Structure formats: C-alpha cells, structure tokens
Amino acid sequence: MADATEAAEPLFSTKNRKTFKDPFMVNNPITLQVLGICSALAVTAQLKPSLVMGIAVVFVVACANVTISMMRRFIPGRVRIIVEMTVVATLVILVDQVLRAYAFEVSKQLSLFVGLIITNCIVLGRLEAFAMGNKVWPSFLDGLGNGLSYAAVIAIVGFFRELMGSGQVLGFKVVPQALYDNLGYTDNGLMVLAPGAFIILGLLIWVQRTVSGHVED
Amino acid sequence: MRSSTYTVVFVSTVAIVCSLLLSTAATLLRERQDRNEALSKKQNILKALGVTKKLDSPAVDMFFADHVTLFAIDLEGNIDPEADAAQLDMEVEDKKTEASSRRYPIYRCTIENEVTYCVPIIGRGLWSKLYGYLSLESDLNTVKGLTFYKHGETPGLGAEIEKDWFLNNFLGKKINDQTGTFISIEVVKGKAADAYAGNEEKLSHAVDGISGATITSRGVTKMLHEDLTKYVPYFKQLEAN
Numbered sequence: 001m002a003d004a005t006e007a008a009e010p011l012f013s014t015k016n017r018k019t020f021k022d023p024f025m026v027n028n029p030i031t032l033q034v035l036g037i038c039s040a041l042a043v044t045a046q047l048k049p050s051l052v053m054g055i056a057v058v059f060v061v062a063c064a065n066v067t068i069s070m071m072r073r074f075i076p077g078r079v080r081i082i083v084e085m086t087v088v089a090t091l092v093i094l095v096d097q098v099l100r101a102y103a104f105e106v107s108k109q110l111s112l113f114v115g116l117i118i119t120n121c122i123v124l125g126r127l128e129a130f131a132m133g134n135k136v137w138p139s140f141l142d143g144l145g146n147g148l149s150y151a152a153v154i155a156i157v158g159f160f161r162e163l164m165g166s167g168q169v170l171g172f173k174v175v176p177q178a179l180y181d182n183l184g185y186t187d188n189g190l191m192v193l194a195p196g197a198f199i200i201l202g203l204l205i206w207v208q209r210t211v212s213g214h215v216e217d
Numbered sequence: 218m219r220s221s222t223y224t225v226v227f228v229s230t231v232a233i234v235c236s237l238l239l240s241t242a243a244t245l246l247r248e249r250q251d252r253n254e255a256l257s258k259k260q261n262i263l264k265a266l267g268v269t270k271k272l273d274s275p276a277v278d279m280f281f282a283d284h285v286t287l288f289a290i291d292l293e294g295n296i297d298p299e300a301d302a303a304q305l306d307m308e309v310e311d312k313k314t315e316a317s318s319r320r321y322p323i324y325r326c327t328i329e330n331e332v333t334y335c336v337p338i339i340g341r342g343l344w345s346k347l348y349g350y351l352s353l354e355s356d357l358n359t360v361k362g363l364t365f366y367k368h369g370e371t372p373g374l375g376a377e378i379e380k381d382w383f384l385n386n387f388l389g390k391k392i393n394d395q396t397g398t399f400i401s402i403e404v405v406k407g408k409a410a411d412a413y414a415g416n417e418e419k420l421s422h423a424v425d426g427i428s429g430a431t432i433t434s435r436g437v438t439k440m441l442h443e444d445l446t447k448y449v450p451y452f453k454q455l456e457a458n
Contacts (some may be wrong), residue, residue, distance in 0.1 A: 074227065075227070076219045076223060076224040076227060077219075078219075078224060079224055079228055083228065083231055086231055086232060086235055087235070089235075090235040093239055094238070094242055097242050097243055097246050100246070100250045101246040101249040101253065102249070104250075104254075104256075104257060108257075
C-alpha cells in the first residue's frame, strides 16, 4: 500500500520533522486551534488522570491517522466521516478495555472521558486534514505530534491545578505543612473546578502566543 | 464517484473487522477486568466497614478470610444456609415474583469481638444505577460507613456521592427512632441543620444534600430506605436474641 512509485523520502526529512514538530508550537491543537477544550477542562484536576488521558489520546490519534492513511485510497468519499468515526470509536473502546484491565483506578476516574476521545475534535480534525491526503509515515508523525502536544498542554494544566488546588503533585504533598500552619496558606478551591482550568489555559495561550508571536487575523 | 455496491461492501467490511477486533479484545481482557471489579468491590466493603487502610489484593483476601462472613437472609429475617450468598444479585432477587423466594446477601465482620454488619445498596440516580455498601455498628442502628463503588453520575454534581465529604455526613446517623422503629436516613435538600433546625430526632436521620444533584440525592434516600427495609426483620431477630 506504500506509495512505491514516488521517490523514496528519508524517514526524518525536513518536511517530516516539521510535520512532527509544528503542533507543539506553531500550530498547537489546544492553544492555537483551541480544539479539545472539553476534555482539557474535565480531566485536568489532577496530574495523573491528565497524563493517562494524554497517553490515550496520543495512541488514538497516531493509530487512527495510520489506519485511515492506509485506507485513504479505498474510502468512498461519501462515507468517509462514518468510516473515520468507526475507526476512532474502535480504537477508543480498545483503550478503555485495556485501561479497565490494567489501570482500574485510573479508568474509574476517566471512565466517561475516555469514551469522549471519540468526540475529541483533534482526532477527527487530523484525520480529515492530514491522514486522508498523506502517506502513512507522515500521517503517523502528524498524529504523534498532535497527540503529544495535546498531552503536554493538559499535563501542564494538570500540574498547576493539582499544585495550587490541593498542594500536591501526583498525589504527593509538596506544599510544606508549615506554610499552612504558620502563614495561613490555603489551597485554592477554584483550581479544582473547571474555571481553574480555563484560567491556566488562558495564561498558557498568552505565554505561547507571546513566544511564537502569533496574532489572530 | 464510486458505485453504491462498493460503498456498501466497504463499510460492511470495516464494520465487521472492527467488531471482530473489539470482541476479541473484550474476551481476552474479561478475566482481568472481572478480577479488578471483584477486588474493588471488596475494598469498598472494607471502606464501609471502616477499614481505612488501602489493602492490596492478597491482603484483602486475607482480611475477608479472617474477619468477614457472607451469608444470605430472606425477607422474614431468617438465615438461609442453602443459598449461595456470593452469587446473589440484589436486582435479580428484587424481580422475583414470590417475595418469599427472595434472598439477600449480608456481610458480618468480626474484629476483636466487635460485630458489624454490611449490606449492599442499589438504586437509581439521575443517569445511572448507584451501587454501594452500608455498614452498621453492633447496635444495628448507627451507621458505621457508606460507600458507592459504581455509578455514572455527572462529575462534580451527582458524582459527589462517592466523595468523603458527602459520605462522612452519614457516620453516626441512626436508622431507627428512639422506640426502635425503622426510619432510614434522608438526604435533604440543602443543609440538614437548616431543614430540621432544633429537631434532634429528625437530625439524627438526615444528612446534607448535594446542591445541583437533587435527583441523585433523592435516589440515595430512596435506595437506603428500600434496601435497608429488606434487612430490618433480620436485625429485629438479632436484637430479640
């Protein structure tokens, strides 16, 4: 199924590297395209579920991109969205089953949201925008890049929300008890709720756009 | 444009391949998932019994072997030694047309001569069924612990029922009034202290509700009443002896 007739391109050509790297900064799915916000708000109250959600999304986007890219010549245009959804749904249910077997506690926390990866705009967005028109390897890199950049953003949000909301990182107390006792420091309850994620995400987008110099048209 | 036949065949193939893949995965992982569920259930029984330490799988089994016995009772409060209590499903039993043939599981936990009882509670919330356990002190009146181990309520609203702040409200509440008549426990709308200000008797049967989750709260009230009712005859017999 590989495009043998076209000239062989080195695996890590400049173009391929750009495909992989772009989503992190120049074209970040969350902070620039503002996709996948629903799950970014929902699962990031703590770092651990954020990380697991990130890994799950990386797996789903990369595999879905590869699968759709392999099938792209055979998919009838009229039903392509249905076929894409079927592939994504299959992968997501697979992830859910594996989590339930090997990471039960986490799967209980995520249960609802793992299913919601199916509706994560990033996944369908990459399939439509990239995998339907590109070869398998670049599609894989594109999926990996977008998935990882999504994972990175929600991990950062999760880190700050857990730190400020409950004084912990990955469940370990990091804010010293003396601070609570002597200085009257209290955890910020807002950070545990969804608005906390909005604030962190907003700041993150600000920082990111200042660094990259991106301006809305 | 491809022909309709091609489209139909293609989509069918994709669907069949996907479903085969999923059923294979589900079958292969079933055993492990069931084991996880069973362990989580036992851990929740322990939590309801007031064992706060999180035990791993062998430790849980050992605790159960040492301290916990499971048996079945009927609606008249008699122990049925014939019934396989471990296989009893409360929902299946509820549907049996003959009330006299229904059997319900109950756990008795003995730690240093202190006996506590733990019963399953199942009911409906807003979106989903709620599954939990409630345990009583040896006086068969005071709540020792409550947990919910399975539900599909809205995170942040109905799902708060599994959080400690909500569950801890139940500790020390009474299921009977002073004359020993079964009352159950009510989840009120808002604060229990406001709803029944100054009424100590009512307050001992009421806990704070969850704002934004009225239907889930009502579901909890209903399931507590319905499911505890099934065990009241047995508790009465125990007291009589």
